[in-house]
Amino acid sequence: MSDSDGNGSGGVRALDAALGLLQAMAALPGPASLSDIARAANVPPSRAHRYLASFLAAGLAEQAGRSGKYDLGPGASALGLAAIARHDFVNRAAESLAALCDQTAMTGLIAVWGTAGATVVRWQRTRMPVITSMGLGTTMPLLNSATGRAFLAWSAPAPILSVLDSELRRAAETPGLIPDLDATPAGVAKMKEQVRAQGFAAVEGRFIPGLVAIAAPVLDWQEEAQAVVTLVGTDTGAILPGSDAVTALQTFCRQQSLRTPGRR
Amino acid sequence: MSDSDGNGSGGVRALDAALGLLQAMAALPGPASLSDIARAANVPPSRAHRYLASFLAAGLAEQAGRSGKYDLGPGASALGLAAIARHDFVNRAAESLAALCDQTAMTGLIAVWGTAGATVVRWQRTRMPVITSMGLGTTMPLLNSATGRAFLAWSAPAPILSVLDSELRRAAETPGLIPDLDATPAGVAKMKEQVRAQGFAAVEGRFIPGLVAIAAPVLDWQEEAQAVVTLVGTDTGAILPGSDAVTALQTFCRQQSLRTPGRR
DNA sequence: GGAATTCATTGCGCAGAACGCAATACAGCG
DNA sequence: CGCTGTATTGCGTTCTGCGCAATGAATTCC
Numbered sequence: 001m002s003d004s005d006g007n008g009s010g011g012v013r014a015l016d017a018a019l020g021l022l023q024a025m026a027a028l029p030g031p032a033s034l035s036d037i038a039r040a041a042n043v044p045p046s047r048a049h050r051y052l053a054s055f056l057a058a059g060l061a062e063q064a065g066r067s068g069k070y071d072l073g074p075g076a077s078a079l080g081l082a083a084i085a086r087h088d089f090v091n092r093a094a095e096s097l098a099a100l101c102d103q104t105a106m107t108g109l110i111a112v113w114g115t116a117g118a119t120v121v122r123w124q125r126t127r128m129p130v131i132t133s134m135g136l137g138t139t140m141p142l143l144n145s146a147t148g149r150a151f152l153a154w155s156a157p158a159p160i161l162s163v164l165d166s167e168l169r170r171a172a173e174t175p176g177l178i179p180d181l182d183a184t185p186a187g188v189a190k191m192k193e194q195v196r197a198q199g200f201a202a203v204e205g206r207f208i209p210g211l212v213a214i215a216a217p218v219l220d221w222q223e224e225a226q227a228v229v230t231l232v233g234t235d236t237g238a239i240l241p242g243s244d245a246v247t248a249l250q251t252f253c254r255q256q257s258l259r260t261p262g263r264r
Numbered sequence: 265m266s267d268s269d270g271n272g273s274g275g276v277r278a279l280d281a282a283l284g285l286l287q288a289m290a291a292l293p294g295p296a297s298l299s300d301i302a303r304a305a306n307v308p309p310s311r312a313h314r315y316l317a318s319f320l321a322a323g324l325a326e327q328a329g330r331s332g333k334y335d336l337g338p339g340a341s342a343l344g345l346a347a348i349a350r351h352d353f354v355n356r357a358a359e360s361l362a363a364l365c366d367q368t369a370m371t372g373l374i375a376v377w378g379t380a381g382a383t384v385v386r387w388q389r390t391r392m393p394v395i396t397s398m399g400l401g402t403t404m405p406l407l408n409s410a411t412g413r414a415f416l417a418w419s420a421p422a423p424i425l426s427v428l429d430s431e432l433r434r435a436a437e438t439p440g441l442i443p444d445l446d447a448t449p450a451g452v453a454k455m456k457e458q459v460r461a462q463g464f465a466a467v468e469g470r471f472i473p474g475l476v477a478i479a480a481p482v483l484d485w486q487e488e489a490q491a492v493v494t495l496v497g498t499d500t501g502a503i504l505p506g507s508d509a510v511t512a513l514q515t516f517c518r519q520q521s522l523r524t525p526g527r528r
Numbered sequence: 529g530g531a532a533t534t535c536a537t538t539g540c541g542c543a544g545a546a547c548g549c550a551a552t553a554c555a556g557c558g
Numbered sequence: 559c560g561c562t563g564t565a566t567t568g569c570g571t572t573c574t575g576c577g578c579a580a581t582g583a584a585t586t587c588c
Contacts, residue, residue, distance in 0.1 A: 011318030012575065014546070015282050019322035023339070026346035034565060047547065049566065054275030058283035068565095072347035075287070080344005081378025082290035083336035085403050098438070277545070278575065298536060311576065313537065 017043055018051040031064055031071035093256045094122045100252045104245045106233035111147045117163045118151050143167045144178045146215035147230045149201035153192045154217040154225035200246055202239040212239045214246055216253040229253055281307055282315040295328055295335035348385055357520050358386045364516050368509045370497035375404060375411050381427045382415050407431045408442045410479035411494045413465035417456045418481040418489035464510060466503040476503045478510055480517040493517055
């Protein structure tokens with residue numbers, strides 16, 4: 001009886017119960033007595049005590065004072081930090097980014113979608129004296145940067161809508177700002193389609209005169225961009241489909257995508 | 265076999281083994297195959313599979329793809345965050361952090377030492393439009409971030425050794441990556457000394473071009489860093505010893521150090 | 529293209545382990 | 559001094575997890 005809880009996880013029964021208790025501990029606001037934890041986890045106190053003894057031994061839990069309450073221990077922190085670090089694709093991508101930049105001799109940057117738009121969070125210079133005014137935290141334009149276009153093509157429409165609106169409005173006010181784009185919803189849709197079909201976004205000298213850029217997304221399991229990796233250089237040939245730079249970039253993003261967790 | 269493992273935990277045997285496997289997963293650098301995990305935990309693969317099934321059901325682990333590798337899941341992150349928030353001063357400090365950020369008009373963040381390195385656990389933005397994605401879980405570099413340097417200066421050598429090694433190696437491969445540091449053990453020792461003498465670590469535009477940062481430790485009773493508080497801003501003057509920001513940061517850290525959890 | 533190796537995954541039966549119950553120990557408190 | 563509230567622990571029963579080995583599947587190698 002007892003409840004709908006009966007999920008057949010297929011694993012170890014005792015372990016399921018124990019983990020439920022662990023999560024119950026995590027859900028509680030603070031240190032709690034054994035009975036409270038047992039009640040919260042819907043487990044008899046004696047069992048809870050056994051489980052807690054194991055958690056104690058593993059460092060996942062600690063008991064305060066003498067005959068006191070239990071709470072999560074340093075092992076839980078360490079475990080969580082390991083999990084968090086693992087889920088942070090920015091760091092991992094950043095590590096490999098240096099190699100990618102070396103390989104292509106281009107400057108690389110990683111951007112994520114922040115509240116203000118596509119935000120640069122890492123960048124890796126090479127020997128190439130690419131002189132730009134952008135740094136970490138720069139938000140890239142949605143319509144006339146490779147980075148922005150990649151987000152446009154691989155993001156859910158909702159989050160980027162407001163930014164898209166304002167950029168479209170600005171583009172409409174200044175015709176010729178974006179030569180290769182029809183600044184209408186239809187034109188945007190067409191561009192989006194083209195970018196997706198191509199597998200990457202490219203601009204030449206649009207956002208920064210004299211420089212070319214290619215950008216590809218790091219996708220999560222929902223096929224949405226969690227981040228965009230961009231390569232910036234001066235060689236016009238690098239932006240053509242099939243070029244070494246494009247191939248390297250896409251390989252890189254595919255690798256990162258595989259390791260990307262979905263949720264946070 | 266009765267290896268020397270002699271239990272002594274007094275808890276549930278299967279749970280002990282399972283938790284050992286969980287910690288083995290955490291210790292591994294990234295996603296791993298079942299066999300690898302089983303080997304690392306010194307557990308037969310079939311048992312490992314049962315345990316992992318339970319971890320999977322509990323959300324503590326995730327398997328990538330279909331027949332893919334296992335790694336820690338979102339539940340592990342949540343657990344760790346709960347643990348950190350719990351037995352830690354982080355919450356308390358986080359409340360005061362807002363005030364500190366207001367006072368100095370800088371972005372603040374709190375980092376703790378995880379297995380992967382200095383891991384950001386809280387951050388408080390001000391109006392500075394930066395670092396949108398540097399958030400929970402970002403691991404900071406040891407050598408070229410103020411946060412990392414503060415850990416370097418006030419941590420026991422052992423835990424950070426591996427990270428230090430790899431960063432030194434990378435720094436040696438890329439001269440000029442860290443302009444103000446001699447990437448040798450001697451150079452590190454010197455920097456460490458200087459940071460300790462100064463009472464805080466500072467970088468200007470190193471980890472994040474265009475931004476400056478200062479970091480000071482929250483010490484425990486062993487004079488080791490429990491956490492590091494970092495302020496990030498754009499004003500170059502803020503990183504000078506004796507500046508308002510530095511003073512405020514140090515006062516803040518001293519206060520937090522006093523409140524070290526008197527657990528024992 | 530076929531075969532062999534290396535994985536992850538899963539039945540099955542037995543032994544050992546965990547569970548429930550209830551007794552114990554200990555603290556605070558009337 | 560006894561009562562009530564904890565946490566903790568024996569003990570016997572039975573249920574469950576474990577080892578072994580077969581299966582399925584994917585990748586590699588020839």
